[in-house]
Amino acid sequence: MKAVVIREYGSPEVLQYQEVEPPKIKPDQLLVKVRATCVNPVDWKIRKGMLKLITGNKFPMILGFDLSGDVVEVGSQVTRFKPGDAIYGNVGLLGGAYAELAAVPEKSVALKPTNMTYEEAASVPVAALTALQALQDLAHIQVGQTVLINGASGGVGTFAVQIAKALGAEVTAVCSTKNIDLVKSLGADRVIDYSQQDFTQGTAQYDIILDAVAKQSFSSCKQVLKAKGIYVNTLPTPETIVQSVLTAFIPGKKAKFILETPRSQDLLYLKELIEAGKIRSVIDRTFPLQELAAAHAYSESERAVGKIAIAVAG
Template sequence: MKAILRTQYGPPDLLQFAEVATPVPGEREVMIKLCAAAVNPLDLYLMKGAPWDRMPGLRRRKPMILGCDVAGRVEAVGKAVNGFQAGDEVFGVTGFKGQGFAEYVCVAEENLGPKPGNLTFEEAAAVPVAAITALQGLRDKGRIRPGSKVLVEGASGGVGTFAVQIAKAFGADVTAVCSTRNVEIARSIGADRVIDYTKEDFTRDAQRYDLILGANAHHSILDYRSALTENGVYVAAGGGLFQIFEVFVMAPVLSRMGRKKMGFFLTKVTRKDLDFMKDLLESGKVVPVIDRRYRLSEAAEALRYLAEGHAQGKIVLTVSQRLDI
């Protein structure tokens, strides 16, 4: 089968569109004929490697197929799999092992769910990591409630476009923060108020929020804290290394000082949450926003575009010959 192979750490130009062995499902795995996959920041990390991986003499040279968000049809199942059978349309994640930028992939049964019936395979592939990051950040870490005043920073990206819509589905009053070119997108997906960060700094006005989700955090953790209500919650779901490190170090301390809570989390995609998202998607309350589509062979170009940081929603790869099958 064809796949996008990382043979060494570095930029997208080093990736290979290569012929590799077709995988065989384990006892609890589902083998999928891929129709589409989505590009995520995790793929950039696995492509480039951590700083210590790139040090001379310490490089891990084991080839790896990138890709974690997938959608397609079940080709075969392991002997211990009970929930799926050949022909089922599914979507889900492969996790940190990658393997999703390929014609076939084997995925643990618990990391898959039935594809929403009203979505194309491309739209379904755009959902898992970004949507469930938004869901868990708002619902589990952010304790969102009907009527909550919620601010989503980075509202036009993959996580952000889902976060605005999911927050609205929970009955929240949503403020979206994005750049000038993305204001109309934020409005179109239901934001009650849109702040153009090139013209206005939300941390400096008088408005306070019950929940701030930093889908693409740019401010100091102290700025976010000052923008919260007395019992507000700040959840970091993305951003630069400095912002993530700052939250990791300071959030536990600041959360013990008063009733404002600050935190960071790692997304864990589960069948339960895939089913939850399936219901929201089939109801029309949430619609995937796709910026660009590429062929599987163009994965390097897709990753290059993602790295620029200007994507409006998700970037997807079409694995099958047709855009949807």
């Protein structure tokens, strides 16, 4: 099969499109013909060696976590899927989605939303699960609460705005001038242009602040959190980790960080919201798998609005 492989850490040029052996599935896995995947910031952070304490130095490595495609084969313990099913999900910790075929745990996928293309569906899992689990599992979002999404036009942010609205919150979105109309179209009740106003210096207070781009700290957000407000960061910085431990034992405002977990039940819930027209993917650009290096470079520029999709197989 064709795949994009790295044999060392480095710039986008280390991503090599070549022929490799297809994966062999375990009893609890599916073999999936990948129709589409996408680029998440974690992909290029791994490629650059920024996470080598987790990923190690075992090469060759096939990156990529999100995918959508068709089931080719199922393991002996798989009960919910059969060959031919169209699915979407997250490959999990080991990656492997930048390829024509991928081995995926059954617990990490769900049937693809019927009203999405493969590219749209592949853009959902990591970003939307991060948003959902941050808001629902960590912040315990309630109907009528005030939620601020910092980085509302990015991959996680675009889903976070829509999910918070679907869960009945009043949403304030923070983005740049050029993305105000987009963020409003996703359902934001109020938009703050960060080039004109610093939300951390405002008078409004929020029940939940989700920093989807990890550009603000708990300390800087503290004064605009309500007395029992919760701040969630998408990047586990040393400060956030320390603050999360400290605030866990002290009454009042809490600091937390989200590490997304691929769960089929959450993907099924997102599928319901998508098919009900409450969530959509925002795709900035679609690249073919052969041009993955260009897609990584574009992601690293931090200019992308929403997601960067990768078309894999016809």
